[in-house]
Amino acid sequence: MSNVVVVGAQWGDEGKGRIVDWLAEKADIVVRYNGGHNAGHTLVVDGRTYKLALLPSGVVRGKLGLIGNGVALDPEALLAEIDRMAAMGIRVTPEVLQIAETATLVLPVHRAIDAAQERMRAKPLGTTLRGIGPAYEDKVGRRGLRVCDLAEPELLAQKLDVLLEHHNAWLRGSGQEPFPRDPMLNDLLAMAPRILPFVGRVWEQLDHAHSSGKRVVFEGSQAVMLDVDWGSYPYVTSSSTIAAGAASGAGIAPSHLGRVLGVSKVYATRVGEGPFTSELDGALGDELRERGGEYGVNTGRPRRCGWLDTVQLRQSCKVAGINQLALTKLDVLDGFESVQLCVGYMLDGARIDYMPSTNAEQQRLQPVLRRFDGWVGSTRGVRSYGDLPPQAAALIDAIQNEVGVPVAMVTTGPERDDAIVLQPPFA
Ligand code: GDP
Numbered sequence: 001m002s003n004v005v006v007v008g009a010q011w012g013d014e015g016k017g018r019i020v021d022w023l024a025e026k027a028d029i030v031v032r033y034n035g036g037h038n039a040g041h042t043l044v045v046d047g048r049t050y051k052l053a054l055l056p057s058g059v060v061r062g063k064l065g066l067i068g069n070g071v072a073l074d075p076e077a078l079l080a081e082i083d084r085m086a087a088m089g090i091r092v093t094p095e096v097l098q099i100a101e102t103a104t105l106v107l108p109v110h111r112a113i114d115a116a117q118e119r120m121r122a123k124p125l126g127t128t129l130r131g132i133g134p135a136y137e138d139k140v141g142r143r144g145l146r147v148c149d150l151a152e153p154e155l156l157a158q159k160l161d162v163l164l165e166h167h168n169a170w171l172r173g174s175g176q177e178p179f180p181r182d183p184m185l186n187d188l189l190a191m192a193p194r195i196l197p198f199v200g201r202v203w204e205q206l207d208h209a210h211s212s213g214k215r216v217v218f219e220g221s222q223a224v225m226l227d228v229d230w231g232s233y234p235y236v237t238s239s240s241t242i243a244a245g246a247a248s249g250a251g252i253a254p255s256h257l258g259r260v261l262g263v264s265k266v267y268a269t270r271v272g273e274g275p276f277t278s279e280l281d282g283a284l285g286d287e288l289r290e291r292g293g294e295y296g297v298n299t300g301r302p303r304r305c306g307w308l309d310t311v312q313l314r315q316s317c318k319v320a321g322i323n324q325l326a327l328t329k330l331d332v333l334d335g336f337e338s339v340q341l342c343v344g345y346m347l348d349g350a351r352i353d354y355m356p357s358t359n360a361e362q363q364r365l366q367p368v369l370r371r372f373d374g375w376v377g378s379t380r381g382v383r384s385y386g387d388l389p390p391q392a393a394a395l396i397d398a399i400q401n402e403v404g405v406p407v408a409m410v411t412t413g414p415e416r417d418d419a420i421v422l423q424p425p426f427a
């Protein structure tokens with residue numbers, strides 16, 4: 001058994017897409033198991049940039065992609081993405097993409113509710129406004145629509161009525177216009193013939209893959225600190241982002257998941273609101289943002305930047321089941337006179353070595369920083385550990401020691417093969 005689950009180990013945008021793309025060379029199948037088009041996964045191949053939101057990153061190599069039941073699927077966004085890929089020469093046909101019948105649908109009403117909720121919050125969460133949170137609310141509220149409903153026009157209309165009864169009560173109660181059913185219904189019915197050929201039993205595909213010894217990469221979206229249980233609640237997304245989420249969000253036994261590769265930058269970023277202890281507000285943060293190109297893939301929002309937080313990373317590895325690390329964007333630290341790691345927290349005058357659970361405590365944390373010398377020269381495109389400046393190698397070693405998880409890969413540029421491989425990815 002040699003599957004790999006790729007999990008974001010920080011606040012998202014760690015470079016999961018490019019790691020999945022790299023792994024996909026030796027894999028047969030890539031599976032998305034959580035989130036929706038709130039994700040933005042970037043691949044750079046021979047100078048061409050592919051930005052994926054819903055499609056599993058293996059499609060760029062023509063590998064079979066599966067969208068699991070745990071994904072919140074906006075059919076409009078999916079079709080637009082398939083068309084964008086086609087324009088770039090990547091044909092996404094039912095031979096290379098299958099969608100779980102039971103994946104929950106993201107509808108225009110969810111986008112409207114997402115925006116209305118954000119407007120009404122005293123402290124907005126800074127969501128991506130894609131409707132992801134409200135769609136998952138409907139799923140657990142047992143009034144959600146699922147991909148399989150697209151095949152049943154009459155039931156679809158009835159289910160939309162039930163769903164809108166719920167949302168329109170809230171919209172009217174908060175002085176807003178109710179959401180109309182018919183345009184949404186008509187759009188869904190118009191899209192159904194394009195979506196339905198992709199629909200299948202993803203769990204069965206994975207079962208066959210397992211029994212025939214195929215290699216599967218599970219592509220996590222978002223990250224541990226955005227996980228609905230383990231993230232900095234309520235500043236989180238609404239799905240299970242961790243390795244356990246891959247089992248329930250794709251339909252495979254936890255014991256078949258294989259290795260769990262956590263992806264972390266060698267610094268830290270966060271987009272949206274919420275605590276970020278090692279954040280750099282001033283010129284250093286701006287420099288990281290500019291050098292790292294830290295702007296949202298889909299929303300274009302500037303990402304908040306700071307030093308790598310090894311306390312957060314260590315805890316994330318434990319709760320998410322991460323047993324190998326891929327460290328990304330080492331080249332972004334080229335030219336910094338010094339680099340820091342957050343290696344502890346001060347909370348109300350006492351030193352602690354864990355992330356407390358309450359938002360109030362998380363907001364009061366002060367970072368304990370450890371300084372490292374920067375390096376002269378470029379690590380861009382370096383593919384061998386021995387070719388790294390000694391200061392860069394020392395930083396990698398220090399991260400590994402603080403976090404207590406082996407580093408399997410270090411990336412040194414956005415291109416597919418700009419990477420140092422320290423441990424083979426498949427067992
Ligand atoms: P994801 O959401 O985890 O897949 O990550 P994103 O695609 O949102 O953000 C990662 C960004 O960093 C993308 O623009 C990548 O092209 C870029 N990137 C990934 N790895 C490296 C690297 O090693 N060096 C540099 N300079 N950029 C990288």
Ligand code: IMO
Nearest residue numbers: 012013038039040126127128221222237271272
């Ligand atoms: P990838 O897969 C970074 C953040 C949003 C917001 C919070 C909730 O590219 O790493 P949501 O729209 O999900 O309800 O927003 O989560 N967020 C992400 N941040 N990368 C992502 O995905 C994200 N997906 C959601 O900014 O703070």
Ligand code: MG
Nearest residue numbers: 013039040041
């Ligand atoms: Mg991203």
